[in-house]
Amino acid sequence: MAETRVKSFVLRFLLAQPLTYWKLLKYIDVDIPTVQKTLKNLLRNKILEYKNNLFYLTSKGREEAKDLGISVFNSAMCPECHGKTVTLSPFKWLVKEFESLTFERPKAISEYDQGYVDSTDTVARVIFMYQLGDIEGKNIILLGDDDLTSLALLASGFPKQVTVLEIDQRILNFIEKKAALKGWNNLEVIRYDVREPLPDQFKGKYDVFLTDPVETIGGLRLFLSRCVEALKGEGSIGYFGLTHLEASRQKWWNIQKDILEMGFTITDIVRGFHTYLLERDDILNLELKVVKEAPVEIKIPEVDFYTSNLFRIYAVNSPQPLVRGKVDWQRELYYDQEAYVTCP
Template sequence: MKKYIEETYKRVELQEGQRVIEQFLIHCYLNPDISTKELARKVLLPLPVATAIKKELIKAGALEQGSGVRCSANGREYVEQALGYGGLDHVLFQKLISEDDAWRTELADVHTSMEEIFSLRPQVDVLLDQSKSTVETSLRRALLCLRDQALLGKRILCVGDDDLVSVALGLLLKRLYPAAEKQAAIIDVVDIDQRFLGYIESLAAEQKLPITCHQADLRQPLPKRLHGKYDCFFTDPPYTLSGMSLFLSRGISALQKQKGLSIYLSFAHKSPDFTLAMQREFVRAGLTVREVISHFNEYEGAQMIGNRGQMIVLTTTELTTPSIPQAFHDALYTGEEKQTLRTYRCKRCEEAIRVGMKGAFKTIEELKKRGCPRCKNGTFRLISRKRV
């Protein structure tokens, strides 16, 4: 099959990267007889540049000019087979990308299925800075990926996935492709927690979702087999600067070497000084910020961050490279950076128990689960706290 995107990219001097040519073709496929002016607006290009791309794609045989611009028969075949749009439910797709709240009715059955799936997921491990996102949050992330043209026919990586974004992506694809065999996207998950990986694998097998899981400690570089393969990635890292930089670096190493690829970073709302430090890390990694959506993520029981977090959509550039390519040995999780030793007193027998990285129990959740060492009671009151 002819490589329209690569060939056009060679002929048109395009600083935005070849992904914009792919978007150009997809808009012509989805909106036959679209005007060149509207095309330029949709792909965020000056009109002369959009006109140059159009002329090259017409010359190559992928587009036709009539009352507007549309895909030729060869162009349609290319978008459907090479870009993964064949077999797509176009009516559902158009509703989901054009109407903000359409998913509430159109994906009501998916939402119901995910509520049950989320209710059975493993308990979070606070030592790994895990927290439980809501069903709506994971679905919104999947829909954001769809609207960015980063889902259909793509390779997607979830760098850590206690929020089950991979499952939301898989169930969305299942609804969008009535004939499942025509669905071409691939979803991979890397995580250190085998409990979540095992749960995701069982769901993928049961629901026939295109998900593959890989256990990996992100303190070490990703396995070579995962390098340079993916079109985008999601991550909700530990809410420390080092945690964010490390998870971004591992995801970047897995991306294809292209400009304009999307990174979906979920992170807590932070102070201006911390945000400035974050933006310096983005620059170090050669990333640009395309969009920041405040209060996009909602979590169950995450009072420390007000139960809400932001979605930061980053874009790769010519200079994108992992800022931490090697093994990582410093403090990573919140509990490691801000170590405290807390003393709790059992409400039944008054036994004093130390909790923290250097205590008898690492977390209060662990203490409650195992009970008081003396009387097995599960209720305690905090009597002191000090920094270690």
């Protein structure tokens, strides 16, 4: 059970040191509602205590850990790549160039469920794609680009063509302006609402897609359908992000079924690949469920707790989108019962 998994993680982490609510959310790979419920039960049963913004194990909690055979957690994560499987050492120039390009980027807005990724993570994603042969000489399409990954791709010099479909005109203008300053002529930017059918000019034209979809099941199905419809065929590649915070394992299972039905297999999942730089004050001010339903009174996050996992999928058959026509969705595109860091 997910609650049992949360409990074991809480015990092993807190045996090492007291932790804040936000760090526990970041470290435990289970959805927020389940973490909140488990923490409430552990507090009620005197396994945990909360003081000065930190969770501690009680003496009863330490005995519980001992009885369950749980020991102090020691991280075995690679200190160089931080679990991403690629190092940026040979590409420091690209990190520097990308950070220069994205200075004074448009502010993320909740209307489109935006939140951008740390710049080094964005470059690491490009390098991960490069490592697997998915960039050089490729036609790449991005559905949504508030992370400005298109600029990292263009700055690398590897892709043949980069196309950005994005609903936020501010982002399109920013990308187009930066590309013009650099003299890049292999970029196409189009304002596009994912609820509309994919225009014919983009169908079957691309080797690789990249998207960070909304995390409702319907929204994920819609985003992935639009993306796979843009791919050339068997052997095409897709990349997308998916959290554990707002996506339960049941949701993952449903998404994996969709991926198989679309003609793809999952080749890679890299945990915690992306760290999102959310506006920390907004986390409290927007009355999000991650705050409203927390088991204790909490303060502004002291860490960037919102992470997502990087998926790579491979077309073993001709890609088959599950959604083709127009959909008439509003906030239900973005919001479901697991959306705890998304505005209702």
